[in-house]
Amino acid sequence: MRVAVFSTRPYDRLFLSRANATGRHQLEFHESCLDADSAGAAEGALAVCAFVNDHLDAKVLQRLHAGGVRVLALRSAGFNHVDLEAAAALGIVVGRVPEYSPYAVAEHTVALLLALNRHLHRAYARVREGNFALEGLLGFDLHGRTIGVVGTGKIGECVARIMAGFGCQLLGFDPHPNPACVALGMRYVDLSEMLATSDVITLHCPLTPHTRHLIDADALARMKPRAMLLNTSRGAVIDTPAVIAALKSGRLGSLGLDVYEEEGDLFFRDLSGEVLRDDVFARLLTFPNVFITGHQAFFTEDALTAIAETTLANIDAFEDRGEVLHPVSIERVV
Numbered sequence: 001m002r003v004a005v006f007s008t009r010p011y012d013r014l015f016l017s018r019a020n021a022t023g024r025h026q027l028e029f030h031e032s033c034l035d036a037d038s039a040g041a042a043e044g045a046l047a048v049c050a051f052v053n054d055h056l057d058a059k060v061l062q063r064l065h066a067g068g069v070r071v072l073a074l075r076s077a078g079f080n081h082v083d084l085e086a087a088a089a090l091g092i093v094v095g096r097v098p099e100y101s102p103y104a105v106a107e108h109t110v111a112l113l114l115a116l117n118r119h120l121h122r123a124y125a126r127v128r129e130g131n132f133a134l135e136g137l138l139g140f141d142l143h144g145r146t147i148g149v150v151g152t153g154k155i156g157e158c159v160a161r162i163m164a165g166f167g168c169q170l171l172g173f174d175p176h177p178n179p180a181c182v183a184l185g186m187r188y189v190d191l192s193e194m195l196a197t198s199d200v201i202t203l204h205c206p207l208t209p210h211t212r213h214l215i216d217a218d219a220l221a222r223m224k225p226r227a228m229l230l231n232t233s234r235g236a237v238i239d240t241p242a243v244i245a246a247l248k249s250g251r252l253g254s255l256g257l258d259v260y261e262e263e264g265d266l267f268f269r270d271l272s273g274e275v276l277r278d279d280v281f282a283r284l285l286t287f288p289n290v291f292i293t294g295h296q297a298f299f300t301e302d303a304l305t306a307i308a309e310t311t312l313a314n315i316d317a318f319e320d321r322g323e324v325l326h327p328v329s330i331e332r333v334v
Contacts, residue, residue: 001024001025001047001315001318002025002026002045002046003026003027003028003045003049004041004047005049006033006034006050006054007030007032007034007051008030009031011299012029012051015305015307016049016075016308016312018305019308019309019312020312025312028045034050034054034055034056035054035055039060039063039067042069043068044067044068045068046069046071047071047072047315048064048069048071048072048073049075050075051074051076053263053267054081055081056072056081056087057086058085058086061082061087062086062090064092065091065092070092071092071093071094071314071318071324072087072092072094073318074096074097074311074328076096076097077097077098077099077206078234079094080206080207080234080236082094082328084328088329093323094327094328095314095315095325095326095327096314096326097307097326098310100298100303100304100307101298101300101302101306102154102155102157103158103302105204105297106158108258108293108296108297109155109159109204109297112230112232112258112291113202113230115291116228116254116255117139117140118137118139119137119139122136122288140199142163142166143168144169145169145200146168146171146198147160147163147168147199147200147201147202148194148195148197148198148201149172149186150191150201150202150203150204150214151174151203151205152172152174152181152186152204153174153178155204156172156181156202156204157181160172164185170186171186171187171188171194171197172187172188172189173188173189173191174188196222198224199224200227200228201215201223203229203230203232203237204232204233206234207234212236213236213238213239215229215237215239215243217239217245220243220245220251223246225251226251226252226253228253228254228255229252229254229255231256231258231259232258233259235260235261235262235263236261238261240260240261240284241280244280244283254289255284255287255290255291256291257284257290257292257293258293259295260295262278263294265278266278266294267295268295310326
C-alpha cells in the first residue's frame with residue numbers, strides 16, 4: 001500500500017522503515033506538516049500517516065479523500081487534532097497508537113518533577129560558570145508529600161507507582177478509578193480537594209471538550225499555594241495565560257511542561273537561529289521556576305519502536321480487512 005508519511009523527522013524514517021522491513025508498504029516521507037497546502041502530496045496514496053501537530057480538519061480531510069486516501073494512521077495516542085465527524089462522513093477510517101510506552105512518559109514526568117524541585121537546570125548552569133553557591137536551590141523531600149494525579153490510565157498509573165516508591169501520598173482524579181492505583185494506596189477525590197491539598201499536580205488526561213483548560217484561573221486559585229504543576233498530556237489542558245499570571249503572583253510554585261497549547265508552530269523543529277514570535281511562550285521562558293521540554297516525553301527507543309510497529313499494524317489490518325486494529329470514532333469524544 002502507498003503511504004504518505006507527514007511531519008517526518010530522521011527518527012521517524014528510521015523506525016518506520018525498520019517496521020516495514022519486508023517492504024510490504026511503499027512509504028513516502030514528507031518533512032512538511034500536513035495541512036491544506038501540503039495535502040496534495042498524498043495524491044494517489046491510500047493511507048496517510050500523521051503526527052500530533054498535523055492539521056486534520058474537514059478541509060484537509062476532504063482534500064485527502066479526493067486524492068484517494070481511505071485510512072488515516074495516527075502515530076500518536078492523541079486524536080484531538082482530527083475532525084472525526086468529517087472523517088466519518090467521508091468514510092475515512094482513523095486508527096491510532098493507544099499506547100506505546102507509558103513508562104517513557106511517566107519517567108519523563110518524574111524527571112521534570114525532580115529537576116524543578118532540586119533546581120537542577122539552574123544548578124547545572126551555575127556550576128559550568130564556576131558558581132557553587134546554594135542560595136536559590138532549596139528543594140523539599142518528596143517523601144510524605146501529596147501527589148495529585150489527574151488521569152489514572154496507564155501513564156498515570158506508572159507515575160503513581162514511581163511516586164509511591166518515593167513514599168508519597170497519592171490522590172487521583174478520574175471518572176474511572178484504576179484498581180491498580182487503589183492498590184497502591186491512591187485515594188480518589190474530586191478536583192477541588194485535589195487542588196487544595198496536593199503539593200504536586202501532574203496531568204495525564206486526554207484533551208476533550210471537558211478537559212480543555214481544566215486548569216484555568218479558577219483552578220489555579222484553588223490550588224495549594226506554591227504547589228508544582230506538571231503537564232505531559234496535551235497543551236490545551238491548561239490555560240497558559242492563567243498559569244503565567246499565577247507564576248507572576250507567586251501563587252504557583254513551579255511549572256514543568258512537555259506540551260504547549262500552540263506548540264504546532266514551535267516544537268519538533270530547530271528554531272535556534274530565529275526570533276520566537278510566540279509572546280506567551282517567550283514569557284514562560286523568563287521564569288526561573290519553569291522547566292520546558294519540547295514534547296520529548298515519548299522519545300525513547302522503546303516507544304518509537306512500538307509506535308512504528310503499531311502504526312504499520314493498523315495499516316496492515318486495513319489492507320487485509322478494511323479496518324484498523326485500534327480505531328478512533330466520534331463516539332470516543334464524550
